[in-house]
Amino acid sequence: MNRSLKLIVEALLFSSDRPLSPKEIRSWIPEATVSEVTSALQELVEEYEHLGRSFAIKEVAGGYQFRTHPMFAPFILSMLKTTPSRLSRAALETLAIVAYKQPILRQEIERLRGVDVGGILRSLMEKGLIRIVGRKNLPGRPLIYGTTKKFLEVFGLKDLNSLPKLKEIKELAGHEQETHQEKEDQESESKEAPIPSLSGPDNRPG
Amino acid sequence: MDYQVKLEIFEGPLDLLLHLIHKNEVDIFDIPIATITDQYLEYLDMMRALNVTVATDFLVMASTLVHIKSKMLLPDYEQGTDEEDPRVEITRPLLEYMNLKSAAEELAEREILQKDVFTRPLDRTLLDEVSKEGPEVEANIFQLITAFRRIIEEEQYETRLKIEAARWSVKEKTAYLVALLREKRSVYFREIFEGQLTISELIVTFLALLELVRAGMVRVFQPTQDRDIRLEAKFENQDDNNE
Numbered sequence: 001m002n003r004s005l006k007l008i009v010e011a012l013l014f015s016s017d018r019p020l021s022p023k024e025i026r027s028w029i030p031e032a033t034v035s036e037v038t039s040a041l042q043e044l045v046e047e048y049e050h051l052g053r054s055f056a057i058k059e060v061a062g063g064y065q066f067r068t069h070p071m072f073a074p075f076i077l078s079m080l081k082t083t084p085s086r087l088s089r090a091a092l093e094t095l096a097i098v099a100y101k102q103p104i105l106r107q108e109i110e111r112l113r114g115v116d117v118g119g120i121l122r123s124l125m126e127k128g129l130i131r132i133v134g135r136k137n138l139p140g141r142p143l144i145y146g147t148t149k150k151f152l153e154v155f156g157l158k159d160l161n162s163l164p165k166l167k168e169i170k171e172l173a174g175h176e177q178e179t180h181q182e183k184e185d186q187e188s189e190s191k192e193a194p195i196p197s198l199s200g201p202d203n204r205p206g
Numbered sequence: 207m208d209y210q211v212k213l214e215i216f217e218g219p220l221d222l223l224l225h226l227i228h229k230n231e232v233d234i235f236d237i238p239i240a241t242i243t244d245q246y247l248e249y250l251d252m253m254r255a256l257n258v259t260v261a262t263d264f265l266v267m268a269s270t271l272v273h274i275k276s277k278m279l280l281p282d283y284e285q286g287t288d289e290e291d292p293r294v295e296i297t298r299p300l301l302e303y304m305n306l307k308s309a310a311e312e313l314a315e316r317e318i319l320q321k322d323v324f325t326r327p328l329d330r331t332l333l334d335e336v337s338k339e340g341p342e343v344e345a346n347i348f349q350l351i352t353a354f355r356r357i358i359e360e361e362q363y364e365t366r367l368k369i370e371a372a373r374w375s376v377k378e379k380t381a382y383l384v385a386l387l388r389e390k391r392s393v394y395f396r397e398i399f400e401g402q403l404t405i406s407e408l409i410v411t412f413l414a415l416l417e418l419v420r421a422g423m424v425r426v427f428q429p430t431q432d433r434d435i436r437l438e439a440k441f442e443n444q445d446d447n448n449e
Contacts, residue, residue, distance in 0.1 A: 017328035058323075070322035084321030089310070090217055096310035112302060114263055115218035154319045164312045166305050 005032050006040040013044070019063030019153065061152035062159060085127075094120045095151075098130050099163060102146040105136060109145070121145065129154065219267030220303045222249060223296065234300060237293055239278055243271040270295060345428040345435050347416075353395050353435050354412050358405065374407050379414035387424065387439035395426075395435035 012025055022038045029037065041057070041064050048056040058067045068076060077083065087095065094117050097109050109117050124130045133146040147160070157163060216222040226245050232238055247268060253260050277292040291297075317323045345353075383398060398415065402408055415437070418424040425438040 014326065015328070017326060065325055067317075067319075067323040067325055070317050073322045073324070076324050084318070087314070092310040092314050093306060096306050096313055099313070100306070100309055112299070112306060113218060114220040114267070114299070114303070115261070116263075155313055155316045156319065156323065157316075164309070166309055 005029065005036060006043060009037060009040045010044055013057060013064055013066055016065070019060050019065040021063040024063070058156060059158050060156050061149050067156075090115075091120050091124060095124055095129060095147075098124070098145050099147050099151065099160070100166060102160075103133050103144040104146075105142050105144060107142065216249075218261075219264045220300060222246065222264070223267065223300060224304065224307075227300075234297060234304075237297065239271065239275050239293055243268075243275045246271055267296075345426045349428055349435065350395075350412075350416070350419075350426060354408075357396060357399055358408060374410040376410055376414050376417060379411045380417055383411070383414055383418055384423070384441075387437065387441075392436060392438045395437060398437070 008029055009025055012028065013020060022034050022041060025041075026032055026034045026037045032040075045057045045059070045064070054072050055066050055068045057064050060067075090113075093113060094109060097112050098104055101108065101112070106117060106121060109121075121130065125132075128148055128150045130145050130151065131148050132143050134144045135141040136144055151157075152159065216225065223242070223246065226242050226249075227234055227237065230238070230241065230245075232242075250260055250264060250268060253264075274292045274295060319325070386393060386398065398411060399408055402411060415424065419426055423439070423441050425440050426435060427438070428435045
């Protein structure tokens with residue numbers, strides 16, 4: 001059973017065009033349990049990783065999916081005769097704000113970016129990366145935005161918790177406390193404070 | 207002719223401020239507010255000179271900077287009292303902005319679907335045909351006529367043709383079809399002609415069917431080209447409702 005279950009799961013993943021969750025998979029294999037399916041999935045993930053093929057099973061958006069290795073993107077793109085649609089820097093920044101601060105109002109996004117984001121929000125919604133999750137109980141009932149499942153799929157994220165952590169914000173909070181408590185240390189402290197580099201790495205390989 | 211130019215580089219006031227801070231290689235926690243304010247205002251002047259519309263966001267930031275600069279000059283701050291550093295007003299949003307900028311960069315560096323990584327596509331147009339048991343294609347008038355001709359030819363009614371007075375009316379046959387469909391709900395095209403002996407009767411029945419189709423009381427469809435046409439009642443059975 002164990003071996004055949006793994007093969008069934010593999011066949012399902014192979015023929016699916018979207019990530020499949022262990023729960024979903026179990027619903028099609030009534031005699032298996034969710035934990036059996038999960039362990040079959042994990043075995044498959046490891047096996048494909050070690051096979052060294054051009055594709056592997058990746059965990060995205062709460063499910064598992066066969067995905068090609070990024071190394072082969074140029075060839076696939078020329079086969080598909082397309083260029084990937086690029087998100088502008090402004091769109092990416094807005095998307096990052098929604099992703100990290102959701103649920104969030106447009107007004108709050110604009111305060112963080114310092115510019116109007118109406119058009120960008122619309123185009124992100126058209127791309128299916130963000131959605132309206134509700135309305136805030138404030139005058140004018142403003143819309144609340146959040147990211148979609150597609151956002152997780154596009155950026156290859158398991159779930160929202162696997163977004164890379166915003167380290168610096170915590171360090172800023174720490175710094176502010178120090179400003180209040182020990183003013184003398186402020187100077188030396190601030191020189192060590194990390195400044196995220198906006199340019200590429202300075203040192204090139206010799 | 208005036209040209210309006212949008213400078214893409216500085217999308218907002220925070221963007222411009224960050225640029226000035228990096229250009230001057232100053233510490234974000236100890237911004238030389240006078241220098242930065244001067245440069246900021248210079249840039250706004252330049253934008254105006256280039257006939258670039260300066261967004262109000264830029265002006266708001268300009269006034270904030272000037273306000274901070276004036277606060278810094280007040281003796282209160284210089285004597286190092288408990289007053290909070292007035293620059294916090296811009297440091298905090300700047301840091302937050304920098305963090306989100308780096309978050310955006312991290313997102314951009316991820317393996318992005320349909321750009322870096324690809325999945326297996328599925329042709330759902332093919333799937334639909336398999337999942338439904340025989341797709342139902344609405345039959346048109348030509349398919350009906352073809353089917354009707356086939357019935358006439360198959361049964362060789364010509365040999366049995368008799369000359370007789372018109373005994374069948376379309377009204378009568380309509381009533382017959384409605385009764386048949388009320389009972390069975392769905393019948394094969396062939397079935398409605400069963401037991402009919404003459405061409406004139408067949409034709410009248412066929413005309414009655416066309417009337418019903420036109421009235422929208424019967425749905426006519428053909429699973430595949432060579433399969434028999436099916437008729438389906440589209441009216442409610444009043445008897446059923448009463449029960």
